[in-house]
Amino acid sequence: MKDDITREERVDNLKGMGCSRKRVEDARFTQGKGNYVDDVKLDGMLFGDFVRSPYAHARITNIDTAAALEVPGVLAVLTAADLEPLGLHWMPTLAGDKQMVLADGKVLFQGQEVAFVVAEDRYAAADGIELVEVEYEELPVIVDPFEALNSDVVLREDLVAEDGSIPDGAHGPRKHPNHIFTWDAGDKEPTEEVIANAEIVAEETMYYHRTHPCPLETCGCVASMDKVNGKLTLWGTFQAPHAIRTVVSLISGIEEHNIRVISPDIGGGFGNKVGAYPGYVCSVVASIVTGKPVKWIEDRMDNLMTTAFARDYHMTGKISATPEGKITGLHCHVTADHGGFDACADPTKFPAGFMNICTGSYDIPTAYLEVDGVYTNKAPGGVSYRCSFRVTEAVYFIERMIEVLAIKLNMDAAELRRINFIKKEQFPYTAALGWEYDSGDYHTAWDKALKTVDYDGLRAEQAQRVVDFKAGKTRKLMGIGLSFFTEIVGAGPVKNCDILGLGMFDSCEIRIHPTGSAIARLGTISQGQGHATTFAQILASEIGLPADSITIEEGDTDTAPYGLGTYGSRSTPVAGAATAMAGRKIRTKAQMIAAYLLEVHDNDVEFDVDRFVVKGASEKFKTMKEIAFAAYNQAIPGLEPGLEAVSYYDPPNMTYPFGAYVCVMDIDVDTGVPEIRRFYALDDCGTRINPMIIEGQVHGGLTEALAVALGQEIAYDDMGNCKTGTLMDFFLPTAWEVPNYETDFTVTPSPHHPIGAKGVGESPHVGGVPCFSNAVQDAFRPFGNIHTNMPHDHWRIWKTANELGLHG
Amino acid sequence: MIPAEFEYYRPKDMAGVLSLLEEHGDDARVMAGGHSLIPMMKLRMADVPHLIDLQDVGGLSNIEINSDSIHIGALVTQSDIVEHAGLADVAPILREAALQIADPQVRYMGTIGGNVANGDPGNDMPGLMQCLDAVFTVAGADGERQIPARDFYEAAYMTAREDDEVLTSVTIAHPQGGYAYEKQKRKIGDYATAAAAVQITKEGGTCVSASIAMTNLSDTPVYSEAAGAALVGTSLNDAALSAAIAAMWGDIDPTEDNRGPIAFKNHVAGVILRRALERAWSRA
Structure with missing residues (x-):
């Protein structure tokens, strides 16, 4: 048999991994035919x-x-x-x-x-x-968690014993009736000792304000x-x-x-659902x-x-370094405002989520994290708004501490990052707070980002701007926001990740139909991520049937295999792995069928794009379509009829996507209005399944990051009245407020994931928030600013300028 | 966000509107585009047992440009103002301001009549109308009467229009000289943090007249006669601008809200007015 198309065309026809396949969901969404x-x-x-x-x-x-x-x-x-x-x-x-x-x-x-x-x-x-x-x-x-810990007012009488004693909570001893838990990670005394003896120590207190995922639906x-x-x-x-x-x-x-x-x-979840x-x-x-x-x-x-706010972390940090800028220790304390009930959505053993990723992308030898959860008279929640369990808080914390340390050292913040990055050859890298980073190449990504934006040129322009400002030639300052983030996604290994005792594996079940099309069902559920598009692409590459011939179905517990759902960028790392593994089971059986049909030994055929070929005789082959039909119409000795597979995948580790972002911002010091001139986002999510969908995810995540950094908050008055209960006051950016985003990438595959993919939907949010915030703060650095809290809305930016004496 | 039960009316003429108003008194409200009233009803902050929709009433949707005046019907939408062929030639500030109201979808529905009659201090058109010294025509059981925009606003949502009257049109003289509508807002669709409407004339480099009104800086729009007076006879040098701003500060009375504290609003009001004056002066 001969083919009239080339191997390259056969690859293209599959629309498998790496292809910017158009989203199959959009036909119904763009015609108003969705079913919500x-x-x-x-x-x-x-x-x-x-x-x-x-x-x-x-x-x-x-x-x-x-x-x-x-x-x-x-x-x-x-x-x-x-x-x-x-x-x-x-x-x-x-x-x-x-x-x-x-x-x-x-x-x-x-x-x-x-x-x-x-x-x-x-x-x-x-x-x-x-x-x-x-x-x-x-x-x-009580709307202030520090006041709650010093108050005689008991919010939860149900959690105080009749004799007035305070029973342990789900995460151990409680030290006050309004206290929920203390959770820590790392080495307390060694960290305190390193910091106490360090030549350089930078300290900062920051509040990551309460906000809300606010999905459109x-x-x-x-x-x-x-x-x-x-x-x-x-x-x-x-x-x-x-x-x-x-x-x-x-x-x-x-x-x-x-x-x-x-x-x-x-219609969007972002943790709210x-x-x-x-x-x-x-x-x-x-x-x-x-x-x-x-x-x-x-x-x-x-x-x-x-329903389900996000953030509300009061964070205090100490970071120590040598005079040359090599970081030696990190200490972080968090007072976490959980509202009236502790309804955080985290893996059971992690009451502060993965906040212990707060050493970030840096080789920090000694670190300690302690989190106190507190009840207040605010709504419950504490969900991961477009991030993996508290990773936005962790990355914001370390990316601000780096900036604060750079100020203390009078050093360029980009260079400070560079000399402290975990080096490529150190992976897999075990961080001081316990996580094993699977892979990374931070220096390559950072150098590419800084070169693309002409970082040195931007700094020169900024220096000139400061001169012009002081000379009265302009009222606009220029800020250069940097962030380098490492995400921790794909919860997670059943040995340490569960929710209510349910291990956080995920699943895929595939049925190949006789005519060579297929349905695959997963334990996840798309909220806009495009699973029906991308999971079909994974399968297309794994089993050699066109993505267009594969239906992906999720969300019906009567038909889908058990899974823990979609949040924390876990779908690709966990269910995506299950999909690949189930596909490989299909391929194993298909190989036996092909060998039977080709009358050779199982080991004498090999998979090639969309077929099995006889080794060394590629003109002898059976396409996957032919093999699918044979599975249903041939009595093959030793094989059951049919072609189906199921995989439940328990990931051996998390995946660790990373990225390098740069934001250039002009700030009107008189009105407090920021204008984003440029935003460059380099993401490394390992193997890229669908570049178009990745780009869309990056745009969406950055826009939600812009929102949070520049104005989006759930605010309360002293009486506990929510002041931001409508979209008039709760900031959702429109196309008008959003800049043009430049996206870029490097590819560092995950070594333990079957296809090397890592997850990307939340990276831009995690990396974007500190990048926007750092841009605002960097604009004021030449005038003595060290740190100001988000959200950087007009009046708060104005207040910073005012307090620095920039209004004359 | 579910309104209480209400009766809906869609009369064909103004007589029908007025008779419904007479019949139901305080229990009735007229609606033009509905962009302020309907959300208030959904929030159950406005109790309107009888809702009278003006959409079918004829003669309220025209823009007439006469030799010395402009006549705008109450049902003219913000979009109509933006799109109108000749209006921007005689009164370009109307288009400049309308483009800063909300977004295109809202501008297709929101009307000038509703915007000026509702008495919401956040609305942009009331201040603009005070700047332009517009006259509002209201119709009632006893016929029509005219109320100057500068006398119309008494407090938030309180105006000189009686409950049984309907605002039917806006009349303005052709504005003269340079103009600017400057607005700071948090995002598209937001009310102003501060906004300034300015019309200014000059002769030989000297200011002859200046009309200034500010938006969302009090419980009513603020026509600042003193600010305008501070500019007349000057060349709008820095001292004159500062004097006008100081005069304006004497007239506004902002309150703290999610947009920021009073000090910030005062500061921004000054910056916005300065920019509006500079732009208007450059166009005069």
């Missing part, structure tokens, strides 16, 4: 919505639902008293705490769920909410209990549908096989009570004010 949870409409479906607390801290003395129940169309009003007999008035959190589903005698944050009104339509539910009369007795409000669900067959179907905005199924089973007592969880199309929320529990209960499907969908204010 609010598109789910069932016969007789009811709507539920919450009565929410206007107070941040109050005792509830009475709830009167009578008037609400009079509203035409209102069928039920659930309160904690109704849920208590079912044991559902509280629920476990992912962080080992428990959380009220509906206010049980008191409220701990503004917007907390107090009662759930179930009605025939949204309008009746909203009218009913207006008429539920709740009597509150206001209590002293808010959280929601539809619960439908079929009382005839006892099966519960739950559609929802779940980043981890299988974990939700298990959690629902554990807290409701419904057997897991009777629960089907479906994540339909999801990892946790379990009271809306899910109340919808399930309401469906059981009424026997009808019940839908709950957050509005924007509900989303911003109540």
Whole structure:
């Protein structure tokens, strides 16, 4: 047999790894044909919505639902008293705490769920909410975690014993009623000793403000209990549908096989949709009570004010170095504001996530990290907003400490980074705080970035600008923001990563159809990442069938293999590996079929793009399409019919993507308005599956980084009122505010991942936030600025200029 | 974000509007583009049992340019102002300001009548109309009356229009000289941190007249007569600009909000006014 196309054309036809394949999802999204949870409409479906607390801290003395129940169309009003007999008035959190589903005698944050009104339509539910009369007795409000640790006001009476003693929490001893945990990593005394004896020590206190992932689609669900067959179907905005199924089973007592969880199309998650929320529990209960499907969908204010904030870390750092700039030690303490309940979404053993990646990309011999979690009267959450578990906080911390140290040393910050980078030959590198970095080539990436932007030229221009500014020729300063980040993604190895006891492996199941097309199902769920596009590309390269002939399906727990979902850039590192491994199982069987068909020994054929060929006789081959058909129509001795495989992949290690970013910014000192002139982003995510999708991810992550650095925050007043509950005040950048991004890359494959890929969706956010922030701060460095806190919105930038005396 | 129940009316003429207003009194509100009122209703901050939509009322959507005046119907949208063929020739400041309001989608719906009548201190058009010394025409049961924009605003959402009156049009004399609408905002779609509307005339390098109004720096738009007066007879040198800014500071009364504290707003108001004056002067 002869081919009329070249090998190169056969490779192209697969649209496998490395190809900028157009997103298969976009046909439906661009035509408004997506199927989101609010598109789910069932016969007789009811709507539920919450009565929410206007107070941040109050005792509830009475709830009167009578008037609400009079509203035409209102069928039920659930309160904690109704849920208590079912044991559902509280629920476990992912962080080992428990959380009220509906206010049980008191409220701990503004917007907390107090009662759930179930009605025939949204309008009746909203009218009913207006008429539920709740009597509150206001209590002293604490919105500052340092005050919380010194206050007599106890936020969580349920966590104090009757004799006044403080029982241990899920992560060990607690030192105050409002204290949640102390968690540490590294070597305390040696670090303190190194710093105490160091010639150069830089210290800084910084606050990484509270913000919110704010996906365009808010959280929601539809619960439908079929009382005839006892099966519960739950559609929802779940980043981890299988974990939700298990959690629902554990807290409701419904057997897991009777629960089907479906994540339909999801309009962005960014960590906001990892946790379990009271809306899910109340919808399930309401469906059981009424026997009808019940839908709950957050509005924007509900989303911003109540479900899953991010960050809120008060960080204090000390970094020591030799006079030449070689870093010798790092000490970090964090006071973490977790709000009224500890509902952080982290692997169970990591109550501060992977904050212990805070030694960054640097060879720091000695380090110590200590984190204290604290309750306050703010919304619970603490999720990883477009990052792997607290990595944004860690990278912001070290990239600011580097800048602060550079100021102390009177050194160029780019050079300081260069002389402290972990060297290529040191990988795999075990960091002082415990992680084993799998691979990296930081110097190459850094040199490429600095050369591309003409770093020395930029510094010369900046120096001239300072001269001009002092001479009164301009009112604009120039800032050069640098950041070099190392991410830690792909949670993770089951030996140390689990959520509620569920190991953080992931999975892929493949079925090859007789005509040479395929369906693959995974334990992950895309929220916009383009899994249907990229996982098909992995498979195309692994099994030699065109990506266009492979359907990727996720999100239905009745059909997909068990997995822990999509967040923390884990899909490619974990499920992507499972996909490759399942593909290799397919290929192993295909090899046996090919050998049989070609009448040679198994070892006498080899895989070549889309076929198995006889070694040394490439004109003798069987295409994967032919092999697929043979699997279903030939009786092959010793082989079962069919061509299917499943893989559950437990990664041996995390993956460690890295990158080098540079931002050039002009700042109007009179108005505080920053203007981003240039943004260069070099990412190394190992093997690149789809360069176009990588570029899109980088653009999106950088835009969310810009948002956080330059204005996006969840702010409270002293009474615990959320001041940023709408998009008028919560900063979501538009196309107008976003600069042109230049993207670039190097490729350092992960040595332990089957295809060498590392994950990229969150890198630009992790690296971008310090880069934007450093640009602002660098502009003021010549005038004595050492550190100012984000967000750098107009007035805060103006304040920095004002305090430095730049307004005359 | 679900409004309470309301009755919706879409009368064909102004008489129908006025009779509904008479019938329902305080319980009725008229709506043009709805971009302020509908969100307030969804937040249940505005209780409007009877909502009267003006969209089908004829004669409110025209822009007429006469020999010495411009007449703009209440239903003219911001987009109409941006797109109109001749308007920018006689009153370019209208287009410059309209382009700084929200985004194209909002400008397709948002109207000049709604923008000036609602009395929201964040809106851009009220200050601009004070700068241009516009006159608003309102229609009521007893016929029409004219109210100068500079007398229209009493407090946030409180205006000289009675509840049973409808603002039907805006009339302005052809603006003279140089102009500028300068606005600082946090992002597209935001209200101003500070904005300044300026019209200025000069003869032989000397300022003959200057009209200045500021936006979102008080609970009403602020027409600063004193700031304009500080410039007349000067060459807009630095001392004159500083005097005008100082005079403006005497008229505004900003409050702290998420955009920043009072000191910042005052400072930015000065910077924005200075830039507006410099740009307007360069065009005069």
